[in-house]
Amino acid sequence: MQAAPVPQATTGAPVLGLQNIRKEFGGVVAIEDFSLDVHAGEVVALVGDNGAGKSTLIKIICGVYPPTAGRILIDGSETRFSDPADSQARGIQVVFQDLALAERQPVYMNLFLGREAVTGPFRRLDRRRMIRESEELVRGMDVRIPSAKSTIRDLSGGQRQGVAIARATHWASKLVLMDEPTAALGVAETQKVEKIIGGLRERNLAVLIISHSLDQVFRLSDRICVLRRGVQIGIRRTHETTNNEIVSMITGLT
Numbered sequence: 562m563q564a565a566p567v568p569q570a571t572t573g574a575p576v577l578g579l580q581n582i583r584k585e586f587g588g589v590v591a592i593e594d595f596s597l598d599v600h601a602g603e604v605v606a607l608v609g610d611n612g613a614g615k616s617t618l619i620k621i622i623c624g625v626y627p628p629t630a631g632r633i634l635i636d637g638s639e640t641r642f643s644d645p646a647d648s649q650a651r652g653i654q655v656v657f658q659d660l661a662l663a664e665r666q667p668v669y670m671n672l673f674l675g676r677e678a679v680t681g682p683f684r685r686l687d688r689r690r691m692i693r694e695s696e697e698l699v700r701g702m703d704v705r706i707p708s709a710k711s712t713i714r715d716l717s718g719g720q721r722q723g724v725a726i727a728r729a730t731h732w733a734s735k736l737v738l739m740d741e742p743t744a745a746l747g748v749a750e751t752q753k754v755e756k757i758i759g760g761l762r763e764r765n766l767a768v769l770i771i772s773h774s775l776d777q778v779f780r781l782s783d784r785i786c787v788l789r790r791g792v793q794i795g796i797r798r799t800h801e802t803t804n805n806e807i808v809s810m811i812t813g814l815t
């Protein structure tokens with residue numbers, strides 16, 4: 562499977578720039594005035610209580626929702642994605658809470674969803690190639706699944722998550738957005754996913770991750786950005802802050 566090319570820092574501009582993003586749903590202001598840069602090789606964690614606006618922000622970045630106001634820059638150029646396929650074509654991949662896997666399809670079809678390998682003049686699906694490359698991919702990522710031909714609904718939560726993350730990280734060339742990637746996982750599976758996220762940094766990708774686990778945020782991130790009821794409270798370098806400071810930023814209590 563041809564991996565996405567490793568992105569080079571050509572312009573020095575952040576991979577993702579968000580400037581004064583606002584999002585309203587009817588009369589509800591979900592995001593008020595949000596600005597953040599994420600650089601290649603950097604993991605930024607987005608934290609906040611339920612309803613703070615974290616998922617909305619991820620959906621704005623990948624083209625599910627347009628922002629009501631504000632600018633999105635990719636590699637320094639202003640961009641507007643009309644839908645997630647549009648952002649994927651620009652090297653952005655998302656791992657959503659609900660994983661967005663095709664339950665009745667085998668692992669290999671999920672890994673190639675929308676990018677199926679074809680062969681011959683009638684462009685028939687090249688299943689053999691997809692199976693072979695999927696096996697290499699999941700082996701390389703240490704995702705334990707019975708076979709690339711296994712159907713998604715026959716896999717455990719951790720195995721499904723592994724497939725969703727393998728797909729996103731394989732096809733991403735710039736930015737990976739993750740919405741609670743380990744929420745449904747046990748301790749060992751969480752450790753594996755965290756290792757994969759560390760590997761993304763080594764591939765020089767930019768990562769924006771939502772997590773409710775502050776321990777995980779402190780293990781994984783370079784910077785932490787706090788949202789409270791749609792308001793951006795602040796950004797801290799992970800090694801310069803403490804769990805207590807982040808908790809008080811999230812809750813508003815000192």
Ligand SMILES: Nc1ncnc2c1ncn2[C@@H]1O[C@H](COP(=O)(O)OP(=O)(O)OP(=O)(O)O)[C@@H](O)[C@H]1O
Binds near residue numbers: 613617
């Ligand atoms: N499609 C929508 N239509 C109307 N309101 C929405 C929509 N999506 C989100 N909201 C509202 O926007 C606010 C932020 O929601 P969002 O899901 O982004 O929060 P969150 O921080 O991701 O929360 P959680 O941690 O519970 O997932 C909430 O008040 C929510 O009700």
